[in-house]
Amino acid sequence: MGDWARYWRAADRPLEAMHAHFEQHVYHRHSHDTYSFGVTETGAQSFTCRGAAHTSSAGMVMAFNPDEPHDGHAADALGFTYRMVHIGPALVGDVLADRAEREVGLPLFAEPVVADATLAGAVAGLHAALVGPATALARDERLAAAVAAITRHARTAPARRLTGAAGIARRVRDRLDEEYTEDLTAADLAAAAGTSRFAVYRAFRDVYGLSPSDYQRQARLRQARRLIGAGCGIAEAAAAAGFADQSHLNRWFTRCYGVTPGAYRDATHPAN
Incomplete structure (x- = not known):
């Protein structure tokens, strides 16, 4: 069958959908600024998350915060086929606005793999409404139903005190978020955190699960993704986000998101 992927992106809100089959593709360690829910249709996908190995086989749901x-x-x-939906936290909050769950904060998922046929059906139904012929009203209804099913498997996000390692990691993250296009050094980050280079690396890995350099690359990818979604040219987006050139962006975008920047652009701007 070979690897293939199809992508859909809403033009007016943080809502995206992907349908893919992968035999050879290997996702580089990455994260999204959205909730990400995937239903495995055939085969099985293995992945690491929260320091442990997991496998999602047919009928299971992957749930990433x-x-x-x-x-x-x-x-x-033999590979695996799956459907993935990405929902922005603000959109989840909007859906939950009239529900009791919203009063105590947005949900977090204790486990990255859930075996629940009802949940799998709700996520698959939302995906079908997004990528197939459906009215705007039907899509909103499927979105509400999926979020309701999803939150039954979640807990409320606890407040985090920024002390110790969390405080160091947050100061480093703030510096990376502000200057992600810059060629920052370990000394720069240590100065921002007020601690040693080793303490920076250890605290950041412990809190965010990525090295500072991986996080910086991810920040660049997210900015390029936003720019491309807004209609910016790929080469222009690569330069603006801090990549050396378009081929560098293409390589990392595909490794982390499973589609090329061009395919992502075409999901929203098919005429380009």
């Missing part, structure tokens, strides 16, 4: 690092690859030579 915003900014939760993970990777992924086929569990065997």
